[in-house]
Amino acid sequence: MFEIGFSELLLVGLVALIVFGPERLPGAARTAGLWIGRLKRSFNAIKQEVEREIGADEIRRQLHNEQILQMERELKQSILPPPTVEAEASPAQPAAPQAATAPTATPPATPEPPRQP
Numbered sequence: 001m002f003e004i005g006f007s008e009l010l011l012v013g014l015v016a017l018i019v020f021g022p023e024r025l026p027g028a029a030r031t032a033g034l035w036i037g038r039l040k041r042s043f044n045a046i047k048q049e050v051e052r053e054i055g056a057d058e059i060r061r062q063l064h065n066e067q068i069l070q071m072e073r074e075l076k077q078s079i080l081p082p083p084t085v086e087a088e089a090s091p092a093q094p095a096a097p098q099a100a101t102a103p104t105a106t107p108p109a110t111p112e113p114p115r116q117p
Contacts, residue, residue: 020028 016028017025
C-alpha cells in the first residue's frame with residue numbers, strides 16, 4: 001500500500017530531528033509509536049467485529065432460509081389431502097381380487113344356445 005523506502009524514512013527522521021530537537025525527539029517517537037499501536041488495535045477490533053457481524057448475518061440468513069423451507073413444507077402438507085383409510089387398506093385389497101380370479105375347474109356361466117331336435 002505505502003511504498004516507503006529507506007531514503008523516505010531517513011528524510012522523515014531528519015525533519016523530525018530538526019523540528020523536535022534532540023531532547024524531545026525520543027519522547028515524540030514514543031508518543032507516535034503509542035498512537036500507531038492504538039490505531040492498529042482499534043482497526044483490528046473493528047475488523048473482528050465486522051467479521052463477527054458478517055458471520056452472524058450469514059447465520060441469520062441460514063435460519064431464515066430454514067424457516068422458509070419449514071413453512072413451505074407445512075404449506076405442501078396442508079394442501080395435500082390427508083391419507084384416508086381406503087388408501088391405507090389399498091395394499092391389502094389387490095390380494096383379495098387375485099384370489100377370486102384364480103382359475104377354477106367350473107366353466108364360466110354363459111348360456112348355451114338351445115339345441116334343435
